[in-house]
Amino acid sequence: MNLYRHIDRNKIKMDFVIEGDSSCYETEIKKLGGEIFFVTPKRENLLKNINEYHSLKKVVCKYDFLYFNFSVLYYIYPFYIYSIKNKTKIISHAHNIESNFLNKLYKFLHKFNRKVINRCSNYKFACSVEAGEWIFGKKAVRNHLVEIKKNAINLNDFKFNEEIRETKRKEIGVDQKIVIGNTGRFTEQKNQKFAVKIFDEIYKKNKNVTLLLIGDGPLKKGLEDETKFLSVYNNIKFLGERTDVNELLQAMDFFLFPSTYEGFGIALIEAQAAGLMCLASKDVIPKAAQVTPLLEFKSLEDGEEAWSNRILEMINTVNNYDRNGFTNLLEKNGYSIDKTAEDFSTFILKQCEGEKSV
Template sequence: MVKRVLHIVSTMDRGGAETLIMNIYRNIDRKKIQFNFITHTPMKCDFEDEIIALGGRIFKIPSLGQLGPFSYVRDLMKIMSAHSYEAVHIHTDFQGGFPALAAKLSGIKIRICHSHSNSWPRGNQFMDRTALKIFQTLIKISSTRFCSCSSEAAEFLFGKRSFESSKVKILNNGIDLTQFENIQENRNEILRELDIPVGAKIIGHVGRFSTSKNQTFILKVLKKLLEKDKRVFALLVGDGPLKQQIEEEALKLGIVDHIRFLGVRSDIPRLMRHFDVFLFPSLFEGFGIVTIEAQSSGTPCIMSDMVPRSTDMGLGLVTYLSLDESIDVWGNKLLDAFKVERPNKQLVFEAISKNGFSIKSTINDWLELYGAS
């Protein structure tokens, strides 16, 4: 009999956590275990067609903020009680206690809360800290298992004591390395496709247009670099609520001709192969699976020091910088990164696998959570 796991997510678009779940989903034995999803958007998600093709189902309900806690838990229980689930795996960070409570009341024995972030989006006032403490308490009394993408994200959501007492399992954000093999396309072809002159220097960024990803900072760095070298262009991949604002800022700064807003793409490995440097100045980051993808392409990475150090695969490709450093410092590091020689592909893949970030080395950890290994 096929075991089913219910994943609770905000959406199933091409974000980091969603990409991770899909990497797992594509590589499990779906004759033995299947995934269903609850999302909180009425819109069609990027991965929706693929989920259905793989045998999964998607249920859509309004968010906790839209419904309020009682109606939210009630709607979750209706879905959970109508199907037989081996486990519920919750990816909504500090709100995860509510789905865990619904699963507990529905009689689901395995209730997993998964931390994907290392920061609280509200402020640090007394009421904000109190709200977070209440959310954390609900997670602890309603969940049966805790897991996290990094030690930083684990301490944030579950507390330092829980992390240090080994109550939290760190699940590496595994990627499918086969997607980064045999990318032979000529660089000039993709430059022509994007209307970028041959000989350009390419800064790449992949991320949702949101406050945390800090794309405004990328614009400032690009403007400074263009004062020194007009051959620099930026490729910004992704979508999100701040995309229009970033486009307008680029126009005001007079640098929009040196930026390509590429939207949501399904060919990230192909694009990354032709980035000269990957720029990731996040304000906070639970992990950042896209940084592993960049290194899998052999691309030098300049990242903020808010990105966990566990993202460095030891290939000499990663530089962490404080956001308090000047734009000049960031710009000079990028100029240095343009000169970095890419390591041998086999060496890259060996390092990713040795550090435990190949999808093949992470699947069993996920299956163990569900009692299905």
């Protein structure tokens, strides 16, 4: 979506295939001139999922490019039917690293399907070296067959703004609080359950704190129900899926990111752009995410008390720096979506020799 918003849409059209029956981006996609196709999620009905992907083949294979975003390769049916014996150019983009939650069968399928991805992809992208190694293999990365594409954002949207901060804090009722935040889909990977444990420890030492949990997902309701029995419940706000994350980051004082694994962690780039101090999981998030001195890493094995102590120490220094001073550093390091979109548009049009592209 970041690319779609900033490419030259007079020359390049992007349509989307999404597993599910709705998307928070649906209205925006259509407004910008794109189409969206919904497919039944494989976990709901695998046979229906396969049939619907197959029925889209005639439509999909008329495109100049097919752009696949991968986190894991245990299921690649759409890639297989759309890429085999098809003249459409294939872009495969790696977005995640190895998960500890995959069983032996899924790991076997992942390694087996990696061969298909490598053989049939015309272009191989990755958000980090680690993600490239997970999807394409270390040999492909070592032989420079994978191009690292940084997870760029619209830096102007996230640049710190005191007026927005005050307005948003009043809106969500945290005007006088120290606000700790986290964004992400509620899954085992994003580890919001550990974030709540950390916050519980922080609350024992400082009652003037609030935790904002932004996002939706399969584990959200269960975690909400669990926190109802904790003394910190009234100080935790489950804000759901939001389109104003950039403004909510302004309202925060600290960003907590205890993921169990990440291909890169674009949320950390957004948080640093907003001038937020961040504490993230050590060894499971690529070091490349540490673009500014605002970000520190800590091992998940250290436990919630050690995390809470470090967060409190970092919060005590919040007023010692200017939150406005970090977007320039991010831009200098290649995280501006304007430059990324320009490069992507040039790449696509070059492959199509300047013709209008889809």
